[in-house]
Amino acid sequence: MGRAPCCDKANVKKGPWSPEEDSKLKSYIEQHGTGGNWIALPQKIGLKRCGKSCRLRWLNYLRPNLKHGGFSEEEDNIICSLYVTIGSRWSVIAAQLPGRTDNDIKNYWNTKLKKKLLGKHRTNNNKEHHQQPRSRKQASTTNNTSVTGDFSSSSSSSATATYWSHMHMPMLPLPPPPPPLPPLPYAEDNNSNNEGPSFNDQDSLRKLLIKLGGRFSNNNFSEDYQPPPLDDGVIMNFHQFPSYEEEQIHCHHNIGSSSGCMNNNYPQRLDGLEFFYGEEMAVTNDEKIIETGGASNNNNTTLIYPPLHEDFSYRTPQ
DNA sequence: AAGTATCACAACCGCCCAGAT
């Protein structure tokens, strides 16, 4: 049989944490640690909380050296860079931003960065939508939504502004390089100059994805696949991502399964941001079409991947 | 000053995976 139940759902407190609860939890963990068992923790402390709730409270709020709010432009850059690279893997992104939690970054993205992107897009699109109609969903919003941002006049040239200022270019240029960060915990490489992740550090990103396992280091990836050469300073060609319609065609299996169609999450699509991935794109020779499935998967799934820059390819580790 | 809309973020929900039984 399995383990004992997690907690008595009927007798656990929900809602905001009181200072007393915070104090109890923090002091206990600082003295004794979690003991590797969050479920048993609240009982030891005398808290009427679910273990999961204690874990979240500790990780997102009580943990030492946490930063809240006040995201810098460099952090914006990193978040945007990683988001367009690996999607909404907030925990992975948070791991690259010391003192930040996945919840913080997720909230920041949802409340600010995403709106920045939408605002900039709509600004551009309002000027150009007669010339360059985009996806159906976007086209429907273009005529009915107001401009919520103005990056053309913004003095803070964040990564988002950088992206949007080039959104009609065939290739995405590099954003300004982020500042140095502590070395990646998984890095056993030559990253000795303590440089954090960036579009300049594709090898680290590749290793990061490999480290993530299954969802990114799929053995089905071709061992000898080599992305096409790209110009200096060019990282990704977002216009080579499949369109929404193509994704429906190629990714109609395993919807909702994190281990299924990776295209659902890599990079993650956002409602209202279809323009981000380009439109009316055909599968080009540069794209990697991967047939998955086999003994454990009767439904073959076709995955389409954009070409990646240099050694940031889909090769499995040596 | 009051009512309403929007923002920001803490917390919860539900799912997945790995591991225990």
Next chain:
DNA sequence: CATCTGGGCGGTTGTGATACT
């Protein structure tokens, strides 16, 4: 091998704060 839970994660919701009318 099947069942079940803990840990972890991403998505969503609830709510207080703030801005706006």
